[in-house]
Amino acid sequence: SAVISQKPSRDICQRGTSLTIQCQVDSQVTMMFWYRQQPGQSLTLIATANQGSEATYESGFVIDKFPISRPNLTFSTLTVSNMSPEDSSIYLCSVEAGPYEQYFGPGTRLTVT
Amino acid sequence: GQQVMQIPQYQHVQEGEDFTTYCNSSTTLSNIQWYKQRPGGHPVFLIQLVKSGEVKKQKRLTFQFGEAKKNSSLHITATQTTDVGTYFCAGRYTGGFKTIFGAGTRLFVKA
Numbered sequence: 337s338a339v340i341s342q343k344p345s346r347d348i349c350q351r352g353t354s355l356t357i358q359c360q361v362d363s364q365v366t367m368m369f370w371y372r373q374q375p376g377q378s379l380t381l382i383a384t385a386n387q388g389s390e391a392t393y394e395s396g397f398v399i400d401k402f403p404i405s406r407p408n409l410t411f412s413t414l415t416v417s418n419m420s421p422e423d424s425s426i427y428l429c430s431v432e433a434g435p436y437e438q439y440f441g442p443g444t445r446l447t448v449t
Numbered sequence: 450g451q452q453v454m455q456i457p458q459y460q461h462v463q464e465g466e467d468f469t470t471y472c473n474s475s476t477t478l479s480n481i482q483w484y485k486q487r488p489g490g491h492p493v494f495l496i497q498l499v500k501s502g503e504v505k506k507q508k509r510l511t512f513q514f515g516e517a518k519k520n521s522s523l524h525i526t527a528t529q530t531t532d533v534g535t536y537f538c539a540g541r542y543t544g545g546f547k548t549i550f551g552a553g554t555r556l557f558v559k560a
Contacts, residue, residue, distance in 0.1 A: 439494060
C-alpha cells in the first residue's frame with residue numbers, strides 16, 4: 337500500500353487565479369495520476385505523471401490549463417491555472433503501489449468564486 | 450472509446466438486506482478493481498480480479514469476474530450501516546496503463 341498526503345485540503349479561490357496542489361507519497365512510485373471528481377460523480381483522469389518526463393494528458397485536458405510537475409519519485413504538483421467556477425471540484429492524486437492497485441490521496445476541494 | 454458501465458446508480462436497502470452492483474465493458478478487460486468511497490472520503494482500494502471466472506471474498510463481500518472478462522459484480526451479504534458509500538469498479542484494458550472508472554453505485558443503508 338501507499339500513504340499519500342495532499343496540500344491544501346481545501347481552498348476557495350477567485351476566478352482568474354491559479355492554485356498549485358501538492359501530492360506527497362511515502363514511497364517511490366513510477367507513475368502518479370491526477371483525477372478530478374465532481375460531487376456525486378465518478379473520477380475523471382486528468383493526466384499521468386512519470387518522473388523525468390512530461391505528463392500525459394487525457395482528452396479535454398491541456399498542459400497550459402493543468403501544468404504538472406514530477407521532480408522525483410515521491411512528489412508531484414498539479415496547477416489549476418486561470419481558474420473559472422467550472423474548475424470547482426475535488427482534485428485527487430493517486431499512485432499505483434502494487435499491480436493494478438491504486439491508492440488515493442485525501443483530495444483537495446477547490447471552490448472558485 | 451473504452452468505457453466501463455456500472456449499474457445501478459443508486460441502491461437503497463434495509464439493514465440486513467443484500468446488495469449487488471454490476472459492471473460491464475464492451476471490450477475484454479485485463480483486470481478489474483473495486484473501490485469504496487465513503488461520503489466525504491476518497492476512494493479506497495478493495496480488491497482486484499485478474500483471472501477469467503475469478504471469485505474472491507472479503508468477509509461479507511463477494512467479487513466476481515466474468516468468464517469473458519467483460520463483466521464483474523460486487524455482492525454484499527446482509528448489509529450494515531458501515532457499508533454506506535459509493536462503490537466503483539475500475540477496469541484496465543490489455544496493453545494500457547490507464548484505469549477507467551465506472552460511474553459508481555451509491556449505497557444507502559437504512560437501520
